[in-house]
Amino acid sequence: xxxxxxxxxxxxxxxxxxxxxxxxxxxxxxxxxxxxxxxxxxxxxxxxxxxxxxxxxxxxxxxxxxxxxxxxxxxxxxxxxxxxxxxxxxxxxxxxxxxxxxxxxxxxxxxxxxxxxxxxxxxxxxxxxxxxxxxxxxxxxxxxxxxxxxxxxxxxxxxxxxxxxxxxxxxxxxxxxxxxxxxxxxxxxxxxxxxxxxxxxxxxxxxxx
Numbered sequence: 001x002x003x004x005x006x007x008x009x010x011x012x013x014x015x016x017x018x019x020x021x022x023x024x025x026x027x028x029x030x031x032x033x034x035x036x037x038x039x040x041x042x043x044x045x046x047x048x049x050x051x052x053x054x055x056x057x058x059x060x061x062x063x064x065x066x067x068x069x070x071x072x073x074x075x076x077x078x079x080x081x082x083x084x085x086x087x088x089x090x091x092x093x094x095x096x097x098x099x100x101x102x103x104x105x106x107x108x109x110x111x112x113x114x115x116x117x118x119x120x121x122x123x124x125x126x127x128x129x130x131x132x133x134x135x136x137x138x139x140x141x142x143x144x145x146x147x148x149x150x151x152x153x154x155x156x157x158x159x160x161x162x163x164x165x166x167x168x169x170x171x172x173x174x175x176x177x178x179x180x181x182x183x184x185x186x187x188x189x190x191x192x193x194x195x196x197x198x199x200x201x202x203x204x205x206x207x208x209x
Contacts, residue, residue, distance in 0.1 A: 001029030057081075063113035064089060064103065067142060074125035078116075079138040088137040093119045 005027035012023045043049035043056075054060040064080040080089040087100035097115055102108055120128065125141050132139040143151060149160050149167055161170040164185045171180035190207075197204055 001027055001032045004028075004032045004035070061109060063109050063116050066113070068117055068120040070123060070125040070128060071121055072124040072126075075142040076120065076125055076128050076132075077140050077142055079140075081138070085136055085138050088135050089139065092131055092135055092137055092139075095119055 005025065008025040008027050012025055016022050040049055040058075044051075049056050056062075058065055060066050064078055064086050067075045067077045069075055078089065080086040083100065083103055086103045090098050090100055093116065095115055098112055123131075128139065129141045148154060154160060159170055160167055161182060163182050166185050168182075168185075171182060174180060193204060193207060196202065197206070
């Protein structure tokens with residue numbers, strides 16, 4: 001809902017600059033949630049989606065679009081939707097009982113999933129990460145929150161920022177000229193009343209109502 005409102009405000013500003021006319025923006029969380037479901041409603045209308053759990057391409061039924069447990073109890077995710085990615089997946093897993101050309105033979109998916117599951121459980125998550133790190137098979141380790149902050153890719157991109165000893169995601173999106181900053185974290189309730197009153201010309205009695 002917030003993202004839709006922000007986009008609406010930006011769009012409204014651009015429109016007002018071009019036309020000289022302002023608009024009221026009507027945004028709601030339900031609209032934002034439904035927009036994320038557009039693909040699935042489209043698939044449903046085309047009779048490509050069943051309203052049953054784990055019975056569709058993107059909800060865990062497809063063996064090449066799911067998460068799998070590794071030998072150390074951690075998980076990897078697989079999203080090898082395209083044939084070239086699926087072929088790379090089978091190759092890297094060293095599975096010879098699955099023909100890449102049979103990828104979308106739905107009746108074989110339960111067998112494929114068991115073959116993939118039995119192979120992945122043989123190694124740790126990090127071992128699989130090393131095997132797939134330079135491939136296009138669309139396989140990624142599932143990280144904990146702590147691991148995500150320590151991930152070398154996130155570190156290289158400076159995706160996290162430390163503010164007052166509190167590590168959190170950095171502001172986004174980024175701009176070529178303007179630098180995004182977070183001035184401070186949330187402060188203790190009441191500790192900034194004086195500065196707020198001064199900034200907005202308010203009396204402290206305002207907060208005691």
